[in-house]
Amino acid sequence: MFLSAFFFCLMTVFVKSASVKLGTMQIVLVRGIFTFIFTFVLLKTNKVSLWGRSYKILVLRGITGSIALYFVYESIQRLSLYEATSIQYLYPIFTTILASFILSEKVYKKIFLSVILGFLGVFVLLKFPFIYNVKSISVQSLIIALSGAFLTALAYVLVRLASKKNESPFLIMFYFPLFTIPMSLPFAIFQWQSPNLYEWCILLMVGICTQLGQMFLTFGYKVLPASNAALTSYIQVPLSALFGYILFFESISYNLIFGSMIIFISIAMVLKK
Numbered sequence: 001m002f003l004s005a006f007f008f009c010l011m012t013v014f015v016k017s018a019s020v021k022l023g024t025m026q027i028v029l030v031r032g033i034f035t036f037i038f039t040f041v042l043l044k045t046n047k048v049s050l051w052g053r054s055y056k057i058l059v060l061r062g063i064t065g066s067i068a069l070y071f072v073y074e075s076i077q078r079l080s081l082y083e084a085t086s087i088q089y090l091y092p093i094f095t096t097i098l099a100s101f102i103l104s105e106k107v108y109k110k111i112f113l114s115v116i117l118g119f120l121g122v123f124v125l126l127k128f129p130f131i132y133n134v135k136s137i138s139v140q141s142l143i144i145a146l147s148g149a150f151l152t153a154l155a156y157v158l159v160r161l162a163s164k165k166n167e168s169p170f171l172i173m174f175y176f177p178l179f180t181i182p183m184s185l186p187f188a189i190f191q192w193q194s195p196n197l198y199e200w201c202i203l204l205m206v207g208i209c210t211q212l213g214q215m216f217l218t219f220g221y222k223v224l225p226a227s228n229a230a231l232t233s234y235i236q237v238p239l240s241a242l243f244g245y246i247l248f249f250e251s252i253s254y255n256l257i258f259g260s261m262i263i264f265i266s267i268a269m270v271l272k273k
Contacts, residue, residue, distance in 0.1 A: 007213035009239040012076055012085060013247060014206045018199060019077040025187035027206060028069055032180035034207030035214070039174040046170060054165045058172065061158035062179035068155050069180060071148030078141045081244035082256065087145035093119055094153030102157050103164070114266045121262030124255050159218055169218040176214070238263060 018027050043050065052058050075084040096115050099105040162172050195203060238260035 004213045004216035007209045011209040012240055013243050014202050015073055015076050016081055018202045022193055023191035024073045025184045027073055029184040029188040030203045031207050031210055032177040035211055036177035038211050042170040043174055048168045048170055052167050052171050054162055057162045058175040061155055062175040064151055065155040065176050066180040066183050068148055068151035071144050075145035075148055082241035085240035088149050091149040091153040094150050095156055098153055098157045118263055118266035121259045124259035172218055173214055
């Protein structure tokens with residue numbers, strides 16, 4: 001899961017770079033095409049059938065994940081890298097709640113406390129929004145980012161559900177672009193901007209980092225309870241802040257430092273046996 005978080009963090013960097021010129025749906029479409037080719041090759045190489053045992057779950061995961069992907073990429077365009085990532089990584093809270101209802105996973109006291117602590121860390125990172133009168137993000141951007149976080153959580157719970165039914169991780173990944181491509185294509189054509197060589201390289205890196213992150217994530221949800229797997233991904237929040245500081249000259253504040261420390265503590269609580 002840590003490797004998944006690392007590659008997803010790199011993905012946000014490349015999405016941020018690509019969004020200077022290219023629209024959200026165009027990035028989503030190109031990422032979907034790359035994922036489709038990559039996972040199709042994996043399925044054929046490993047001789048996995050394209051028809052799973054739990055077709056409805058795979059379809060719902062594909063649709064939910066595709067919509068979540070748009071909201072996440074749109075929030076990265078609208079907000080600073082660490083703001084978008086911080087709000088996106090509220091998804092472990094939603095994952096824990098949804099997993100208890102959909103998967104009947106028992107939420108232990110330690111996990112519950114870790115979720116609350118992780119949420120507090122994100123809240124500190126965002127400089128206590130809605131409490132202090134500071135320059136904050138717009139309501140529209142907040143709704144987009146929160147929608148991405150909730151739908152991401154639902155998609156990951158469905159990944160865990162499909163894994164529990166012994167679906168191949170490669171098949172679970174394959175059903176994602178099956179819906180991402182047709183859902184994004186009409187919008188991408190409408191807002192299409194011809195990428196230059198540099199932008200094609202950026203889009204390629206979006207695809208590579210996303211696919212590696214998705215692969216490690218899918219295997220992670222296969223062996224870990226959904227709540228535990230989601231919480232360990234909190235590491236992406238401080239990582240995104242660091243990348244934002246180095247690459248996009250975004251400032252690092254005391255809130256960022258203390259919030260990151262709280263997040264690390266919440267992860268340590270989950271990992272400690």
